[in-house]
Amino acid sequence: MMITIKLFATFRQGRFRVAERDVAEGTTVADILKSLDIEEEEVGTLFVRGRHVEPDRVLQPGEALAIFPLVGGG
Helix, strand or coil, X not given: CEEEEEECHHHHCCCXXXXXXXXXXXXXXXXXXXXXXXXXXXXXXXXXXXXXXXXXXXXXXXXXXXXXXCCCCC
């Protein structure tokens, strides 16, 4: 099944901005993070269909996953 992955800020370095991927049914957000070598502790926010999701969320065909890193500053 095809999904779209959108990376933001520092997660784009050495990767991509937007990519379509063919993944197996039952693939979770955590599976995508692992395939991109992104540790869950580095993630600030995950969105699917404009809503916050957890890493155990199972992705559906045609969905877009947006991955944002933690934001620091002051």
